[in-house]
Amino acid sequence: LAVYQGCANIAPEVRDVAPLNATFNNFTIAENICNSLANKGLVTGATTDDRASDALRILEQEVGIQPEQNLLAPVHFGLAVAQSISATYANAYGQAGVEDRLCDISLAATGAGGAVTPIIAAQEAALFSASNGIPPSAGVNLVYDGAEGQPTNLGASASPSTSQQDYGLDALLCLRSLALGTDAVTGSPLAGDAAEWSERIADGVEQIRASGNLRGKPTVFVTGRADAILPINHTSRPYFGLNQRVEGSDSKLRYYEILNAHHLDVLNGFPGVADRYVPLHHYFFQALDLVWANLAEKQALPPSQVVRTVPRGDIATPLSAANLTPIDPTPDAGDRIVFADDQVQIPD
Incomplete structure (x- = not known):
């Protein structure tokens, strides 16, 4: 969802009918995401509409998303739900520390243009009561430290591999690769630190895997x-x-x-x-x-x-x-x- 939904948001099937889609999503960035995915061979199509429809098809046919979820997925993407869950869960499963900056993603307050800013003292003091721990929350956002130019709010960041403002697709593909255990673009096995983190994340998932045995409890x-x-x-x-x-x-x-x-x-x-x-x-x-x-x-x-x-x-x-x-x-x-x-x- 974090990788493909930003492009799927502008598929003709949902673009104008999904509630709050245009309110919470920047369609120019969505088009950039589609272009970046196409350039990496992850979606097909000659036009943006075709690419967006292919992203939607991938989510339904390859990821297993139900058609009933398509109308609400855009507003959730606009609220950074899948993106934030991908980042926070990967860190949790891999038991990463704040200093590890998994996939060059960190948390910080950001300004209107996306640049990192100091958090206001009163805002910081209220975090314990105002934040649910999943950014964006109480003024804290996901930040892509590896963004082109400087660390930037993930939603406003340009990927180094594309030089496009594509919601930091490079970072989201990195998270996807760690989950898959292979490079999300090339399919090649991971190596070095990426392979180590992927193994740690897989171990974490295995530790919390449900047995399905409720032992007869209602x-x-x-x-x-x-x-x-x-x-x-x-x-x-x-x-x-x-x-x-x-x-x-x-x-x-x-x-x-x-x-x-x-x-x-x-x-x-x-x-x-x-x-x-x-x-x-x-x-x-x-x-x-x-x-x-x-x-x-x-x-x-x-x-x-x-x-x-x-x-x-x-x-x-x-x-x-x-x-x-x-x-x-x-x-x-x-x-x-x-x-x-x-x-x-x-x-x-």
Whole structure:
């Protein structure tokens, strides 16, 4: 996502329909990202539109992003979600120190032009309460120390290999290479420090790898199908399948996939988002009630299912119970999520 989404933002399929896309993303930089990817052979196409559509295709067909996530992925890119998670997780998995500046990325306050500036004392004092630890947050941004010219806010930086303001694509490709264990552009094996960091990151991932064995504990997963931060094909769906393989009929895991719901309910207050999506938090509370009823009153957890919500269609239309289809104790066969033939089978 960090590598390709910036280009995919301007694919004709999503450019003008994705909520808040033009508000949070610079389309000139997006075009530069497409050009840089094309020059490195990572997307194809004779025009920017073609290249952007190819980036979108790669995310769907090769990375496993669901089409439902395409409309929200642009605003998340504009908020630097995938970019920041890529940097912070790589540092965490590799147990890197602040002095290591993995892939020449660091954290700092930056000015309007992207140059590093001293953080205001009052701002620094409030970081512990105002920052969530994932930049940009409370005045702290991702900085590409290896940017052409000088260390620059990642989103405004030019890559040395391209001399284009392409969101520091070189740095994002570096992170991708460390995750893959091979050069993200050439496919060649990594060497030297890069190989060492890649191995450390892989070791870190292995240390936190889930076993899928919940040991019969009643468990509920609630995930929005449109979640563009923790995509369902990389989170709830595969874990559900792994758990079914490991525990089989002893499993008490239930998975509820909510249509027209996503990761950040806070965005539901904006036009273009409010009309399309319902609050996932509502289902979090319903899931808590279901688990409590199971533990305290021995009520059975409803089977795993797709929950078909009803978008309200207009931000001026009040949200009502009619929009929030409840998790069904006895869902129709066409709504049930099942594990059969060693596959997780999910209704459309």
